[in-house]
Amino acid sequence: MDRFKGTGSYILSDALREIVNASIVLRRPLLLKGEPGTGKTELAQVIAEDLKLRLIRWNIKSTTKASDGLYVYDTVQRLNDSRFHDKDVSDIKQYIKLGKLGEALCAQEQVVLLIDEIDKADLEFPNDLLFELDQMSFDIVETGEHFKASHRPIVVITSNSEKELPDAFLRRCLFHYIEFPDPEMMERIAKVHFPDLKQNLLTQIVAKFYFIRQRHELRKRPSTSELLDWIQAILAGGITEGELNKRLPFLGVLLKTEEDVARVAVH
Template sequence: MRFTGTDRYVATEDLAVAVNAAVTLERPLLVKGEPGTGKTELARQVAESLGLPMIEWHVKSTTRAQQGLYEYDAVSRLRDSQLGDERVHDVRNYIRKGKLWQAFEAEGRVVLLIDEVDKADIEFPNDLLQELDRMEFHVYETGETIRARQRPIVIITSNNEKELPDAFLRRCFFHYIRFPDPETLRRIIEVHHPGIKEALLTQALTRFYEIRETPGLKKKPSTSEVLDWLKLLLAEDLAPEDLRADPRTALPRLHGALLKNEQDVHLFERLAFMARSGR
C-alpha cells in the first residue's frame, strides 16, 4: 500500500514520502501548512488511492477528546427512567460512539482524519495520546475495552494556530506542506482546469505571485483561492490583458476571490495612491 497521489491530487515527492513513512511506522501523520494548501483533501485522496474507507473528525473550539471516543447520554437515560422506558436497563442504549470508536471497530483498515487539531483546547492532543498510541480505550459505563481490529491510518491536520504539546509531536510523523512553486501550481491548476490557455495561465500566475509577495499582506491567498479565481476568470471569458491591475487601486480583476479582508484591499489602494503621488 503506497501513496503516490491521484488523478485529482498532485502530491509532491516529499509529501508522498511522508504519507508512506507514517503508514510504515504506524504513527499518525501530522500535516501542517497554510490554510487552503490541501491538508484535508490529502486525507481523502490517501483513502481513495489506497482503496480504504474514510472517517472524518472535524475539530472545533468546543470539541473535547472524549467525544472522539464516546459520549454517555445520562440526561436521556434519566428522562427515560422517569417515563418507565425499558431501555434504561441497558446502559449501552445511551452510549454514542465517537469517531475513534468507529475507526477501531471497522471490519477493515480505514483512514481516520482528525482535522484542524489546533482549534481545540491545548490539552486536546494530550488527552488522545494513550488512545492513539495503544489503539484502545476503556468504556467505564460498560466496563469493556475497545481495541482497534486493525490500526487505522491516522492523518491529523493543523493550521499552526497554536503550538502542539511535545509529547503529542513525539508520537507523530510530521510534514509541512509548503506553498507550491510555480511549476507545481501549474500542475495543480491543470488538474482542476484542464486545457486552460497558456497565455491566460501565465499572466494569472504572474499576477497571483505578485500579490502573495506584496509586503505587509495580512493573509496571503492560498492554492484553493487561486483555483477559485481562475474559475471566475474562465467563467467571465477574460483575456490575459484583462488581468492587469486597475491603476487606480492596484487591485486585480475579481480580487474578492484572492483578498479576504479589508486591510489587504486598503493596502493595494494605498500602494496605488503612493505610485500616483510619486509620479
C-alpha cells in the same frame, strides 16, 4: 499493504508521498501543518480514495474533549427514560454512543481517521489521546467492554498552529510542513481543475498571482483556493491575455479585505 501513490486530482510533492507511506509503515500518526489552502485536510481524503478505505473525519472544536471522541454516555436520556417504563434502563449499552475515534477503533476494516484542526481544542487534548493512539484500544467504563482496533487506522492530523502541541504528543507523530506551492506546481494544480485553460493565459495568471502574493503589506495573502476562484472568474468574464496585462480584474476574488484591494489596485 498497498503503497499510497496519490490520485490524479490532487497534486502532491514526492516528499509528502514518501512521508505518508512512512507513516503507514511505521504506524505513526502523520501531523500536517502549513498555510491555509495548502490541502492539509484534502490529503486524508486522497489517501482514503487511493487505498480504497473509508474516511472517518473528526472535526475538532474548542470545546471538544478527548473522551467525547471515544464515546458519550447519554446519562440524561437514561435518566429521562427511567421516569417512563417503556425502555429497559438497566441496559446501559443503548445509551453509549461512539464518537469518531471510537468508530475508527471499532471498525471491522482498516479506515483513515482524520483529526482536523487539533490545535483548536484545549491544550491538554492531544495528551489525552496519547494512550488510545498508541495502543489503538479503549475501554467503555460503564459497560466494562474493551475494544481494540483489528486493523490499525491510518491517522492524519492537521494543525494551524493556533496552539503549541505538547512534546509527548509530537514525539509520537511524523511531522510534515506543507509549503506553499511554487509557480510550477501551482500551474499543475490549476491544470487539474481547468484542463482546457490555455498555457499562455495560465502562466500569466499564475505570475500575476505570485506578484500579488509576495507583497508583504497584505493582511491576508491569497491561497490556492482563491487562485482557482480567480481563474474561474477570468474565464467566465472572457478576459484575454492582453487585458490581463493592462489591469487586474476581479481583485475582490483574490483579496478579502478592502484595504488589501486598495493597496494592490493603486499600483
